[in-house]
Amino acid sequence: MSKFIFTQEMYDYATGLYSKLSIGETTELFNKKFGTNRKPEQLRGNMKARGFRNGRTAGEIMKGVSKLFSKEQVKFIRDNYAALGRKGLTKALNDKFQTEFKVSQIVGFVKNNKINSGRTGHFQKGQPSWSKGTKGILKKNSGSFKKGNVPHNHKPVGSERINVDGYIEIKVAEPKRWEYKHRIIYKNNFGDLEVGDVVRFKDDNKLNLDPSNLIKISRAEHHFLNKLGYSDADISLKPTIELIAKIKAKESELRSTIK
CATH class of the missing domain: 1.10.10 (Arc Repressor Mutant, subunit A)
Incomplete structure (x- = not known):
């Protein structure tokens, strides 16, 4: 077996990643780039031997971070x-x-995480009943809504709106069926979407609906991109995060097939 030589290029690449990512994620990307089979402790040792110190305390990068949620x-x-x-x-x-x-x-x-809703499930002393004072007001009367009436705020099919999350939606059917406009545009330009397909915006601008700005990924990749903070990451790190998400999604898929 030939002796492993830790080159300057390898050192620059590894330390650049390790300043932002965990040693496990750094090692995955390092091995993929250089075709090596280093273990995390070996790669950490290579960097330390060159005098590199990331300044983090043990476990700091994962402190307060959920392993399940972004x-x-x-x-x-x-x-x-x-x-x-x-x-x-x-x-x-x-x-x-x-x-x-x-x-x-x-x-x-x-x-x-000891997140308290503040609810007890019991009426508090002095708390009035929700129905107090409503006797008779719900009975049918001359002002009641009649069958066939169209509400003043009714939106016809084809109408658009921006929802609370900033996505543009199109009304596609009555009475209240709305779909994401970016998914409709993707299907019109590139073909049908399968169950589990997610359409993301390359530049994270939810209003940029140009077909060239839309990309289809799996739900697993989408999950890991969110978990890794893709939207808030520096643009120089996004290609790296995309690669990590693909690796983790594939790893998750392989684990499920083995089981």
Whole structure:
């Protein structure tokens, strides 16, 4: 076996990654680029032998970071748990990030992180009933909505709107069926989307609907891009993060087939 030679090019590449990523992620990308089979401890030793110190304490890069949820998803959970509850929050989270988290995963996260909804499930002393004072007002009367009436705020098929997450939606059918415009544009230009396909914006601008700005990835890749903070990353690091997401998605797929 030939002796491993840690070149200056390898050193520059490895230290550049290790300043931002974990040693495991750094080693994955290093081996892929140089066709080597280094182990994390070996690569760390190579860098230290050259005098490199990243200045982080042990475990610092993962401190406060969820292994399951991205930073954006954690913030969304904290901000909305009190108002939505477990089931409602799970649905809202999956709708927003196009994920498939289970209620049990949300429950485990809020319990482990001691996130309190503030609800007790009991009426507080002096709290009035929700129906107090409503007697008779819900009965049918001359001003009631009649069958066939069209609400003043009705939107016809083809109408567009921007939802609370900043995506453009198009009304495609009555009474209230809306679809993401960027997915419609992708299908019109590149073909049908399969179950689990996610369409992302290359420049992260949700209003840039040019077909050249749209890219199709798997739901697993989308999950890892969010988890790795792709949207907020420096543009110089995005190609690296994209590669890590592909590696992790493939690794996850292989593990599932082995089981």
